[in-house]
Each structure stands twice: as structure tokens, then as C-alpha cells.
Amino acid sequence: MDREFINSYNDYVNNGNAWFNLNPLSKLWICMCIGLSAVVVRHWQFGFSLCIFYCIAALIIGIFPRFIKNYITISVLVILLTIVIRQFSMRDPNFTPFINILGWQWYKEPFIAALNIISYIMGFSGALLIYFQTTEMRDLMLALENRGVTHVASYIMLSSMQSVIDMRQSAQTILESQKSRGIETDGNIIVRMKAFFPTLGPILLSAMSGTEEKAIAMDARAFSHNGGHTYLRVLRPIPVWEYICDGLALVFLICSIVWKVLSMTGRV
Amino acid sequence: MAIEIKNASFRYPNGFTALEHINLTISEGEKVAIVGQNGAGKTTCVKMMNGLNRPFEGDVLIDGINTKDVTVATVARKVGYVFQNPDEQIFNSTARAEIEYMPRYYKLSEKEVKERVDYAVEICDIKKYMDTNPYEIPYPIRKFVAIAAVIASRPKYIVLDEPTAGQDLHGTKTLGKMVERLTADGITVITITHDMEFAVNNFDRIIAMAHKNVIKDGTAQDIFWDDAVLADAKIKKPTVGELAKRLGLDGNILFCDELVQKL
Amino acid sequence: MAFIELKDVSYKYPYTKDFALQNVTCSFEKGKFYGIIGENGGGKTTLCNLIRGLIPHFYLGKLTGECLVEGKDIRDWDTAELSSKIGYVFQNPFTQISGIKPTVFEEVAIGLENLGVPKDVMLERVAKVCEQLDIGHLIKNNPNELSGGQRQRVAFASIIAMDTDTLVIDEPTSQLDPEGTENVFNIINQLKHSNKTIILVEHKIDLIAEFCDEILVMENGTIAFSGPTKEVLTKRELMDHNAAIPEVAKFGHAMADAGKPLSEIPVTLEKAFSLVQERSAR
Numbered sequence: 001m002d003r004e005f006i007n008s009y010n011d012y013v014n015n016g017n018a019w020f021n022l023n024p025l026s027k028l029w030i031c032m033c034i035g036l037s038a039v040v041v042r043h044w045q046f047g048f049s050l051c052i053f054y055c056i057a058a059l060i061i062g063i064f065p066r067f068i069k070n071y072i073t074i075s076v077l078v079i080l081l082t083i084v085i086r087q088f089s090m091r092d093p094n095f096t097p098f099i100n101i102l103g104w105q106w107y108k109e110p111f112i113a114a115l116n117i118i119s120y121i122m123g124f125s126g127a128l129l130i131y132f133q134t135t136e137m138r139d140l141m142l143a144l145e146n147r148g149v150t151h152v153a154s155y156i157m158l159s160s161m162q163s164v165i166d167m168r169q170s171a172q173t174i175l176e177s178q179k180s181r182g183i184e185t186d187g188n189i190i191v192r193m194k195a196f197f198p199t200l201g202p203i204l205l206s207a208m209s210g211t212e213e214k215a216i217a218m219d220a221r222a223f224s225h226n227g228g229h230t231y232l233r234v235l236r237p238i239p240v241w242e243y244i245c246d247g248l249a250l251v252f253l254i255c256s257i258v259w260k261v262l263s264m265t266g267r268v
Numbered sequence: 269m270a271i272e273i274k275n276a277s278f279r280y281p282n283g284f285t286a287l288e289h290i291n292l293t294i295s296e297g298e299k300v301a302i303v304g305q306n307g308a309g310k311t312t313c314v315k316m317m318n319g320l321n322r323p324f325e326g327d328v329l330i331d332g333i334n335t336k337d338v339t340v341a342t343v344a345r346k347v348g349y350v351f352q353n354p355d356e357q358i359f360n361s362t363a364r365a366e367i368e369y370m371p372r373y374y375k376l377s378e379k380e381v382k383e384r385v386d387y388a389v390e391i392c393d394i395k396k397y398m399d400t401n402p403y404e405i406p407y408p409i410r411k412f413v414a415i416a417a418v419i420a421s422r423p424k425y426i427v428l429d430e431p432t433a434g435q436d437l438h439g440t441k442t443l444g445k446m447v448e449r450l451t452a453d454g455i456t457v458i459t460i461t462h463d464m465e466f467a468v469n470n471f472d473r474i475i476a477m478a479h480k481n482v483i484k485d486g487t488a489q490d491i492f493w494d495d496a497v498l499a500d501a502k503i504k505k506p507t508v509g510e511l512a513k514r515l516g517l518d519g520n521i522l523f524c525d526e527l528v529q530k531l
Numbered sequence: 532m533a534f535i536e537l538k539d540v541s542y543k544y545p546y547t548k549d550f551a552l553q554n555v556t557c558s559f560e561k562g563k564f565y566g567i568i569g570e571n572g573g574g575k576t577t578l579c580n581l582i583r584g585l586i587p588h589f590y591l592g593k594l595t596g597e598c599l600v601e602g603k604d605i606r607d608w609d610t611a612e613l614s615s616k617i618g619y620v621f622q623n624p625f626t627q628i629s630g631i632k633p634t635v636f637e638e639v640a641i642g643l644e645n646l647g648v649p650k651d652v653m654l655e656r657v658a659k660v661c662e663q664l665d666i667g668h669l670i671k672n673n674p675n676e677l678s679g680g681q682r683q684r685v686a687f688a689s690i691i692a693m694d695t696d697t698l699v700i701d702e703p704t705s706q707l708d709p710e711g712t713e714n715v716f717n718i719i720n721q722l723k724h725s726n727k728t729i730i731l732v733e734h735k736i737d738l739i740a741e742f743c744d745e746i747l748v749m750e751n752g753t754i755a756f757s758g759p760t761k762e763v764l765t766k767r768e769l770m771d772h773n774a775a776i777p778e779v780a781k782f783g784h785a786m787a788d789a790g791k792p793l794s795e796i797p798v799t800l801e802k803a804f805s806l807v808q809e810r811s812a813r
Contacts (some may be wrong), residue, residue, distance in 0.1 A: 001667035006636065006658050009650070138631065151645075155631060162630035162675065170356070177357040180318050182344035182370055182421055202359040205403055213626035216585060220619040220640040221629070221689060224611040228647035232640045232654075306680045306708045376755075408571045409621070433623070434705045436571045436734055437775040462708050465778065502710045505779035507737055507800060514804050524778070528785045531807065 012236035013139060017239070019061045023238050024140040025147070025245050031131040033249035037256035038123025044112065046256075047119020051075075054126035063133050070129055071122075078121050086114035137161060142235055151229060167207055174199040269331045271317050271347070271425060271456075272294040276394070278312055280458050286312040288480045289326065296424065299451050300458045303491075304477035310460045311352070313477065314427045317458070319343035331424075347421035352430045352460075354407070354414035361497035363405065363413045364398045370421030388416035388434030391449055408434045409440045419450070426450060428459040432466050437484040444470045468492065468522050476501040489520040533558035534697065534728055535582055540596035542577060542586055551577040555595070555753040559730060561696075562724045565761070566743035567732045570773040576622070576731045579699045581605065582730065584613040585812050617645055618695035622702045627686035628674045634686055635677075635749065636661065636670040656692055663718060664688040665711075673680040679706035687715065697728040698783040716742055736775040740764055740798040748774050765796035777801035 008014075015021055022030070038047050051071075058067035072145035087110050141154040178195055179185050185195040273292040278498050279285045288311045293301055294317075296359040302310050315321040316328050319335035319342075328335045330346050351357045367388055371381040389395055392412040402413055411431060417427060431443050440463070447457050447470045461467050467474055467488065474491045477485045478501040484491055491497060492505050493513075505513065512521035512530070521527050535558065537699050542552040552574050555578060556678045559565055559582075567575045580586045587594045588610045598605040600613070621627065632638040638655060643653045661667050664684050669677065674685055683706045690698065700719065704712040716738045723729055723742075739746065739760070746763040748756040755772050756763050763769070767784055783796035793810055799801035 001658065001662055002671060005671055006654055009636075009654055082483075138633070155629075158631035159629070165675070166630070173356045174359060176320060177351055178359070179340035180315075180320050180344050180349045180351075181357070181418070182341050182348075183373060184339060184341045186339055198359050201361070203353070206355055209403060210626050212624060213621075214630070216589060216619075216621070217627040217686075218629065219585075219589070219610060220583070220621075221613055222611065222614040222645040222693065225615060225645050225647070226611060230644055230647050230650060230653065232637055232644055232650065236652075296760045304708075305710060306678065406572050433703065434571075434734070436569070436773060437770075438570060440775075462712075464709070502708065504709050508782060511782070511800060511807070512801055513778065514800075515807055524782050524785050526787045527782060528791070531788070531791060531811070 009232055013142075013233050015134075015136070015139070017062065020134050021236065022242060022245075023235060024143040026137050026238065026242050027135060029246050030138070031127040031248040033253040035124040035127030037253050038120045038127075040253070040256045040260050042120045042260075044115035044119040047123040047166075050123040051119070051126055051255070054130060058130060061130070061134060063130070067129060067133055070133075071126060074125055074129070074211060075122055077117075078125075079118055082118050082121075083111065083114045086110040086117075126164050138233075139235065142231065142233065145231075146235065152223075155223075159214070163207060167203055170206055171199060174202055210257075214230050270329075271458075272327075272329040273313075273316060273323075274327045274329070276316060276323035276328055278309075278316060278321050278323050286480060287316070287323075290481050291324075292482060292485070294425070294456065294458060294526060296456055297451060297454065298456055298458075298473055299447055300473045300475060301471035301472045302458065302460045302475045302477060303462070303464065303467055303501065303503050308477040308501065309480045311429055314349065314429060314458065314460060317425070317427055318347040318349045320349070328350050339355050344421075345424070346423055347425045347427060348418035348421055349427045350402070350411075350415050350418050350429060352433070354402075354410040357414045358402045358410065361401055362399050363394060363402055363416075364415055365418075367420045369415045374421070384420045384422060388419040389506065391419060391446050392416040408436065409482070412439075415446070423455070425456040425458065428457070430460050430462065431462050432463040432523065439509070440466060447471070464492070464504060468509075469504050476503065478502070488522055492522055493520040533603060534561045535559040536597075536599040536602075538597040538599075540598055541592045542583065542595075542644075544577075544583065544590060545592045550752050552581070555752070555754055557747060557754055557757060559697075559728060561568050562723070562726045563744045564719070564729045564741040564742060566732065566746045567730065568734070568736065568757065568774050569737060569749035570751075571774075574752040576701055577622070577752075578749065579619065579701050579730065579732060582625050583619040583699050584608055584610050585619075601602070605794045614691070616695055617697045617699060618690040618693055620690045620698070620703055621681060622705060624683035624686055624706055627689075628682055630675060630679075633673055634670060635666060635672050635674050638674045638685055639689045639692050641727050642689055646693065651680075656694070658691045661801050663721075664691070665714060670713045678708070680708070680711055683707060683779060684711070685766050687718075691718070691722070698722065698729070699730045701732045702734070703731075704733070712738065734775065736764075737777050737779075737800075740777040740780075741800075748772060750774075764798045 038050050058064045087106055090110035090113060096111045098106045098108040098111055138158060141158055143150055145154050175185055183195055231234050271294045273290055275289050275291055276287065277289055278287040291311065293509050304310055312321055314325060319340040322336055330343055333485065335343050348486060357367050360369055367385050368381055371384045392415055394409060397409060397442050404409055405413060431442055436449050450457050465517060472487060473484055474488050476491050483500055484497045498505060506522055508524050508527050509522045513526055517530055519528060537555050537557050538792055539551055540552055540620055543550045566617045567578065567621060581598055582589060586604050587606055600608060620782065627640060629641055632641065639661060640653055640657045643756065661670055664687060666684050666688060669681060679693060684702060687703055691742050704715050707715065719731065720742050743760050745758065746760050747754050748763060748769065750772050756766060764776055764780055779797045783793055786793050793806040797806050
């Protein structure tokens with residue numbers, strides 16, 4: 001048996017580097033502060049600077065490949081939708097002609113408006129993406145439990161995430177069993193649909209009947225026991241510098257609010 | 269007419285090779301039990317017989333048709349496979365609807381549907397559960413509903429994956445009678461089982477699997493009196509055989525009456 | 532004194548018309564190994580549910596009579612408290628995995644976390660139980676991706692780790708091969724020797740015969756037979772009650788029918804062997 005693995009539980013949870021090891025709640029705080037600043041400022045120059053900052057941050061944290069993959073997917077969607085909608089929805093004869101794509105005239109003002117919207121969506125979603133790519137849900141729940149959230153709530157949250165995976169798996173097995181019963185599941189969309197719909201019932205039913213048994217199984221593991229709870233995995237105590245980081249993030253957000261207020265009153 | 273597995277190897281998408289160069293022919297009308305340890309490749313092997321698993325090397329032929337050339341559903345018309353866990357198979361809201369499903373799917377006449385359903389229900393002894401929701405039927409009996417559903421689609425070959433797991437004496441007896449009846453009616457029965465008594469009492473050909481392959485293929489006597497095979501496949505001699513062995517009796521005894529006669 | 536005592540207990544699940552248990556009276560003593568056998572649907576699992584307090588706390592329905600655990604009525608027990616006294620492993624291996632832990636090691640530790648066991652004790656106990664149940668090589672694996680047999684052992688380990696005085700085990704070997712089954716029986720037997728009370732539902736009669744002290748045969752919600760293993764399993768009538776009897780007992784009866792009776796009906800292989808030898812020496 002892997003002793004080293006067992007002994008690793010003696011240490012605090014270690015997920016890799018300093019960023020990964022931030023307390024999930026402080027990490028959430030920092031990400032939210034930075035992300036919200038983009039929403040507050042709503043200026044494309046600020047928003048896009050943040051985007052570049054996220055990419056650099058992702059590179060340093062060591063999640064660049066998967067970060068950029070998802071980030072690009074999100075941005076392509078957001079950019080296409082926003083720019084096109086703005087070009088159609090904002091109409092004014094005074095607009096400055098900008099570019100012409102195959103006879104389709106674009107104007108500058110709606111384009112800038114679109115950029116501002118894109119920048120704040122991207123500025124916010126980038127922070128969230130980094131957060132969820134560097135935080136395990138169970139660590140977040142553990143942090144919440146340390147703050148007094150009951151382990152029942154935490155269990156419901158985590159197990160519903162697992163049940164989505166389970167349902168996908170059971171859909172696959174049921175489809176497989178249909179094939180082996182003689183029901184055609186390969187072919188055109190109608191054949192596939194005809195094979196797929198009957199499986200929905202049993203998937204839901206088995207998920208539901210599974211829930212009841214799971215409740216009993218958890219009860220058998222003393223789930224409702226009240227005499228104190230210990231944890232196999234323990235998050236490290238929050239060091240002072242982490243609180244300082246939280247504070248700095250808050251200062252950053254406040255600065256962005258102040259800037260926004262000043263700029264709206266025309267003082268910047 | 270036969271199921272022929274020719275030099276077939278199978279690898280799961282995650283890269284795990286479950287079977288290596290396996291050769292096996294099961295002819296029409298046989299009663300075959302496959303035994304061996306968990307993880308020996310038994311289920312992987314029978315899933316090759318109905319096309320769910322396609323070998324990455326070698327071929328599987330069902331009555332001469334290569335499973336690589338047709339859909340699983342086409343193979344299923346000849347080879348019916350009953351999953352180990354009935355919950356993975358049953359999807360209708362009553363046992364009756366479940367069993368009628370395939371005959372109706374094949375657009376048979378009302379008379380034929382009824383005939384097939386009655387036949388399957390009688391063999392599986394589940395008459396009183398016909399209008400019950402499968403989820404309210406006790407697990408061991410639900411397994412019989414799954415079996416009946418496959419029988420009703422009338423394949424030439426029926427593959428059962430651990431039908432004896434969780435069955436009581438009555439259930440095991442019903443299974444034994446089922447094997448007898450189906451083969452008498454011209455249907456080949458292949459089963460995976462951990463119950464050696466069940467294998468010995470109801471099947472005339474036993475296949476022992478281990479190390480991703482067949483290690484011995486023969487009669488119950490051939491398998492259960494070959495101690496090297498038993499050790500390799502991690503299976504045990506049926507109790508009567510074990511007693512005969514300890515008593516130093518010869519004649520490869522496996523049945524109670526043989527033993528009584530010998531003493 | 533009996534640790535668990537049932538007095539004239541009847542029970543009906545909600546929305547069903549038949550009683551699952553009918554006038555059941557029986558008792559379980561500390562440190563003994565009980566085997567419950569009999570037909571499916573005969574009430575074996577219901578009896579387990581009652582002893583573990585799932586009836587009446589989880590399953591409503593109509594419960595009459597008295598079920599006492601350590602002299603206190605099951606209705607008055609707090610289920611949380613019961614869970615630290617009576618461990619329960621049930622049939623379906625797939626729903627017994629929590630689904631919230633990414634490694635087998637953490638899965639097995641859940642019960643101990645809930646009981647507030649200190650971490651050093653927890654680590655040691657989980658490691659020991661994993662070794663004992665032959666899942667040591669799986670501790671880093673994701674429990675949600677294991678086979679049925681492996682899950683069954685993980686679920687069993689999770690309950691054994693909690694070190695309760697009593698274990699109620701409902702068909703723990705249905706997904707296991709003969710070797711795995713024997714392994715589980717050996718573990719249960721070890722537990723018995725550490726003075727735990729064990730109540731086991733099983734169909735594998737040869738193993739029941741070898742290990743259990745007492746047997747209860749259930750049929751139609753009632754106890755058809757009960758008593759010391761040897762006494763119950765040698766009854767010829769058992770076969771009429773849809774309960775399997777050991778192969779060697781069948782052999783014993785067959786010898787008697789053939790006019791070559793052994794001096795008694797054996798229930799274990801060892802015994803059968805010595806009885807046949809004794810007979811040929813005569």
C-alpha cells in the first residue's frame with residue numbers, strides 16, 4: 001500500500017503552488033474583486049488590460065493551456081454576438097463610418113460600445129474561469145464548512161455534481177443495452193431520437209431511487225452524528241499575507257469604483 | 269451455424285487490454301458456462317459475441333457474419349445479451365411493456381407478440397409481476413424480467429451475465445429449468461457464473477477464463493478435476509467433488525448420486 | 532442478556548398490502564454470528580432494516596410489537612446514535628458510495644470523520660481496513676469508477692472502519708467471485724473473534740454452514756426455523772421451504788436414503804469427510 005500517499009493526509013491540503021493553495025474563500029474574494037472592477041469600470045481599455053493580465057496570470061499559475069482554450073471559446077461567442085447585435089441595434093445618422101465588410105457598413109460608435117460590453121464580460125468571466133480552474137469544489141465546500149456551513153449542505157452540493165456525471169454514465173449504459181436488445185441507435189437523427197427518448201425515464205428513475213438508498217448509506221456512515229466532526233483533509237490556516245492580499249484586492253475594487261464615480265461626474 | 273471468435277483481442281478506450289488472441293467456437297444448441305475470477309475478461313468476451321465490443325484484432329463471426337460489418341442491433345437479432353444489472357436494461361414502466369417491447373419493435377402480429385410473451389413469462393415464472401412497475405419488483409425477480417425481455421425477442425443465442433447472483437434456491441432452480449427448456453427449443457445458452465454448482469448441474473460445456481484468455485475448455489469433469497486450472501482461474505471444485513477428492517476416490521466425481529453409489 | 536430482542540413484531544411498508552414481517556420473535560446475543568437465509572421476499576432485508584432502525588425512522592409504515600436494542604425500544608433510539616453502534620452494509624454496491632470523495636481512502640474515512648475520530652487514529656484505521664479488505668492497491672482510485680465487486684468491498688471497508696459493536700450485513704458478496712467471497716467471509720469471521728455481533732444475510736449456504744453460530748430461516752415474513760447452525764441445516768424440511776441446504780447435508784440425506792446412513796448429517800466438508808471415514812472404518 002502506498003504509505004507516502006497515506007502520510008500525505010498528515011499535511012495540510014497541498015494542491016501545487018501558492019495560488020492553488022490560497023484558501024478557496026480568499027481566492028474567491030480576490031477573483032471577485034478583480035472581476036467586478038471590470039464590471040464597474042466598463043471601459044474597453046481597462047477590460048482588455050485585465051484580459052491580458054489573466055493570460056499572464058494563467059501562465060504563471062501554470063494553467064495556461066486549459067485556461068486559454070476555454071477563454072477563447074467564451075470570447076468568440078461573446079464577441080460575435082455583441083458586435084453584431086450592436087451594429088444592428090444602434091442606429092444614428094451621425095455615426096462615423098468605420099469599416100466595410102463585403103458591403104456591410106460598420107460604424108465606430110456601436111463598435112466602441114460593443115467593445116466596452118465585451119471587455120467587462122471578458123474581464124469578469126476571466127476571473128471566474130481562473131477561480132474554477134484552480135479550485136476544487138470540495139476544497140471550497142471544506143472552507144465553507146470551516147466557516148460553519150453544515151456538512152449536509154456541503155454533501156448536497158458535491159453529490160449533485162457527481163450525480164450529473166452518474167446520469168451521463170447511466171445514459172450511456174442504457175443506450176448500450178438498447179443496442180444489444182436490437183434497437184437501432186445508430187443512423188439518422190430520427191433513429192437516434194427514437195432510441196434516446198425512452199431512456200430518459202429510467203435515467204431519472206434510477207437517479208431518484210439511488211438518492212433514497214444513498215441517504216440510507218450516508219446515515220449508516222454516521223452522517224447525522226452530532227458529537228463533533230473531524231476532517232481527513234485539512235486546509236492550511238490562513239496566513240497573514242493572505243489577508244493582506246484580500247485587502248489589496250478590495251482596495252483595487254474601491255479604486256475602480258472611485259474612478260468610475262469621478263469619471264461619471266466628469267472629473268477625470 | 270455458430271459463434272466463432274477468431275484470434276480476437278480487445279482493448280478498452282482507456283488503453284486497457286482485456287482479451288488477448290482469444291479463440292472460441294460455440295455451436296448451435298450448446299449449453300456453455302463461462303467461469304473465472306472477476307477481471308478475467310468474461311464479460312468483455314461475451315460482449316464481443318453480440319457486437320457491443322468489437323475486437324481491434326481478429327474477428328468475431330455470428331453464423332458467418334462478421335460483427336464488424338453490421339450494427340449491434342443487427343447482431344442482437346441473433347445474439348441476445350442479458351446484462352448483469354437489470355437496471356441497465358429495463359426502460360419500460362411495466363414488466364409487460366418491457367417484455368412486449370422487442371416483439372412490437374419487430375412489428376410482429378398481435379398473436380405472435382402474445383405467443384412470445386407468454387413463452388418468456390412462463391419460462392421466467394414472473395406471471396404475477398406483469399403489471400408492476402419494474403422498479404417495484406424485487407431485484408432478483410427484476411433480473412428475470414430482463415431475461416424474459418430478451419427471450420421474447422427470440423434470439424438464436426442467449427447470453428446471460430451472472431444470472432445466479434442474488435438468487436435464492438427457487439430462482440436458481442428456475443434458471444436451471446430455463447436453460448433446459450431453451451436449449452430443448454433450439455436456443456443456445458451461454459452463461460457467466462460464479463456459482464460452480466449451477467455450472468456443473470446445468471451445463472455440459474465449461475470454459476475457464478484467466479489472464480485475458482481461455483485457459484481450459486471442456487466438460488465439467490475436465491475443468492473441475494484439473495487442479496492446475498482451478499488454481500489458475502481461482503475457482504473451486506464443487507463441494508461433492510472436493511469431498512470425493514479428499515476421500516481419495518477416482519472417477520472424477522462431481523455429483524451427489526455418483527458419490528453415494530461409490531461409497 | 533440479549534443485545535437485540537424482537538417481541539411479536541409485525542411490519543408493513545407504506546403503500547403495500549402484505550406484511551413484510553409477521554409476528555416475529557427472536558433475539559440476538561452479543562459476540563455471536565447469525566446467518567439469515569431463506570427465500571427472496573421472505574423478509575430478510577426488512578428484518579435488517581428494523582434492527583438498524585431504518586424502520587421506523589426512515590421507512591414509515593405500520594410497526595407493531597417491540598424491538599429492543601440494549602433494552603431500549605427502537606422507536607426511542609436516535610438514528611445517529613444507532614449508526615455508531617450498529618454498522619449496516621446493504622446490497623446495492625452502487626448506491627453505497629458517497630459520490631463526493633475522489634479517492635477510495637477518503638471514501639473509507641467518511642464514517643470516521645462524521646464520528647469525530649482524531650486524524651492519527653483515522654489514518655491508521657483506514658489503512659488497516661483497506662489492507663484487510665484487499666483494496667490497498669485501490670486507495671488512490673476514484674471510487675466512482677470502480678467495478679461492482681470493488682465497490683462492494685469499499686462499502687464494506689467503510690463500515691468496518693467505524694468499528695461498531697454490531698454489524699448487519701446484507702448480501703455482501705453478490706458481486707464477488709468465489710475467491711473474493713471467501714475473503715469476505717474470513718474477514719467477517721475475524722470480526723466475530725473480536726467479540727462483535729454479526730447478523731449476515733446470505734444465499735451462499737456452504738459458507739454460512741461453515742462460519743455461522745446460529746441460523747434464522749425466513750419465509751413469508753416469519754421465522755420458519757431458528758437455532759444453532761447444525762441443528763437447523765440438517766433439517767430435511769428446509770428444502771420444502773425454499774431455503775438451500777449445504778451440499779454435504781444433501782449428500783448425508785442421500786446416503787441415508789440409499790441405506791448407507793452416516794452417523795449424523797454433516798453440514799461442513801470437514802465433518803462430512805470424517806463421517807464418511809468413520810463409516811468405512813466400521
